[in-house]
Amino acid sequence: MNTKPIIDAVIARLQQYLPARRIASCPENILIGPDYLTPGDVLVGYRGSEFSAPEDVDSPVQTQRPQLMVAVLLPELDGEDGVLATLDTIRQALGGYRLSDCHRGIRLVRDRYVGYTGGRWHYAIDCTTETLFIEDREQADGPLLTTVNYEEKDA
Template structure:
């Protein structure tokens, strides 16, 4: 599983389904971010993962529910091109979409208004897909004598 690939696939999906909006990764320096689009932008970021229990005996293999946040930044709220309409469209674009590397598609987790500041409305939509984390290079089994594997003649 590669988190950046999931984020890039999410941005590509939003660009495909909502071409009238700016869709990009959340900025590295959010304090300096300025909305340059006339209407609004969708900013995609990784939130967190709550790993499941290890399902293997001899290596690390855990389910990884991957949470992604779409931050909506809009100049208007209750218009056909405002934040509320964009929330509806963003939900429809992502619910059921399965990014490459995930074995379960996005489900909706939560959304909330982050407020109004500097002339823009901000909302956060959280979606979650599931993937598996499997350790690199699992170790050879230990503690089992090689003689158990030898065939008798």
């Protein structure tokens, strides 16, 4: 499965649970200029993938474990609209949620305090799911199967 549909599906899921929040894909320049973000942002980002050893069945197949991060940037820590309540809602929205083309639901890995800057609390939830990566390659044409013979051998 490709990465962008996973991020888009997580954003759509969070928008259902947090309709009053601005939920977006993590911007490319977040590390060099997060000041343009509005308080109340929930950002979804891709942190990379882990892959299993290939299972060669004519076209290599690998289990892919995409790692996602959901960042919460809010001015309030406590309260109904604070970071802690928002983190609780995100955990409930994502924990076990099965994305299309993924054969496991989302697993929560950890959440953590990132910092406090510009009047905003920064927290992040790391999560993962599993899907298959199948190598895209041309298959060599071989002879077509036209007859099947069943032979039993005595043991």
